[in-house]
Amino acid sequence: MPPALADLTASARVVALPMHTRFRGVDTREALLFEGPEGWAEFSPFVEYDDDEAATWLAAAIDFAWRPQPAPLRDRIPVNATIPAIDAARVPEVLERFAGCRTAKVKVAEPGRTLADDVARVRAVREAMGPEGRIRIDANGAWNVDEAEHAVHALAEFDLEYVEQPCATVAELAELRTRVKYMGIPVAADESVRKSSDPLAVARAKAADLLVIKAQPLGGITHALQIVTAAGLPVVVSSALDTAVGLSQGAALAAALPTLDHDCGLGTASLFVDDVADRRPVDGAIPAERVIPDPAALTRLAASAERREWWLDRLRRCHEVLDRRD
Template structure:
């Protein structure tokens, strides 16, 4: 098997504020493996705070490419400390194997892989109540049946007004979620959950700081219809620790951060065995990794509408998108492997 890699950078459509400063592009490494007949592609796009650094990712991928003639399982284990690199290498190998079997990737990930369409949510950013309601209304008009509102930037009372305005605008048939990005105290979360329950909010993503599993477990124990979803906590704790703590009703799974679609699928199935639901999303990745996440979501039984409508965050990409959002869903590519094309000069 031949293997090679190349670096890339794609531009964001608007700057993204992070804990490490403003981000205007995503940099990573593409991986290509081939036997002369079948070609597999992978993407390693690290995100500080979630994965290894860009420099460590590049070094790990370069080393892996040199060693791909060795035992593949051992190689993937060796990349455990570099989740983005492992994601890129393992996705290239999975795409390659799926093409060898002439089947879409999602159909070889597991026996229950049967979905050909994946529902996705729209994300509505922070703005005044009526502006938030108009944005949600627009998303619903485009076909989205689930909207996620960014909360936690304003005071809780204003966020409650925003959620109420959205519910009034979209009606009872649309699922509403909220994402606080760990901004609240326990008292603020209690207040928000009580008010959100009246508006039929499905769950709040990361209501408390990432390391506070005890607080999230206590929030769940209050009861009520609003679930606790954990996202950033999966960067601070293992999936096993989160499940053992009983801290989540929903896990938000990012394949890049977890080290690959195979690891993310294993985490999802472990969660579902404990009656914890799952959502698949990305770390604002380029098209190869985004498409891998779509296949992952398609392979899972009972996955909730997922955060895969993220191509709009990029103004450039490494290739055409085979998974555009249409009517609030993504059609999963049904050709062999991932279904990505035009990501390598050949």
């Protein structure tokens, strides 16, 4: 059974974090934080998600705050830089915020941007990082199979580490993977895992070479590790544009993996102007330990009274969903 709603609201703080650059339509990232017996946790499903989907994020937060977590196998997590769908000229400025990162994930296929824009952005990343840097691209399922194949061909000259969620459906991913396999560019699945009622479908269909996993959308660290074991594929742990508190949950997941062969998408604190604690990368990595929010930052970044009430009402509704599930 989840803890009582009063146990969650007693310490609840709603924060609004300003971003350096608009990212996937977000200028300010809102989150609800609360403290349990094990420490602080984050509840931050995107505002457009319905209560049923958002309740899984709440289950993850409760798990992190109320239950002991798997033992860590490492204390530092290597992370990638994240490049929003910006003009190519701004790439060096953004990369400078990701100290020591040897890998960059570049957003592509953004509404209002063209493939030529994507090519220019990826080229600028390659020029800035040099031949030894790793580049992965993320389309968030925006292409159909033909568009994705064309884009992969256009971007292949930049020596891609992998292409993340190029198409929306498992069937499309499987077809694209067949089409581009000769090029040696792996396909990664993200939304096909975290937004699916069957997160293992992509593995059964052989539709991806690796999985991108996120602690909050998958209901917590233990459940995410079960998915990794059952899928039998390499994984990259990533964030959902979390605050430093949520990033520490992602880091705990990455720290508990039996193997960690890829830099993780947990360096996104560098996208924020301010945060509840400092989890920006240092020497290309972040620590795996839990975050304790800075009280002054919680006050400084507090959301408006109206937004606080919106989040508390959402918390109440999602808590009811979890009660019904149990």
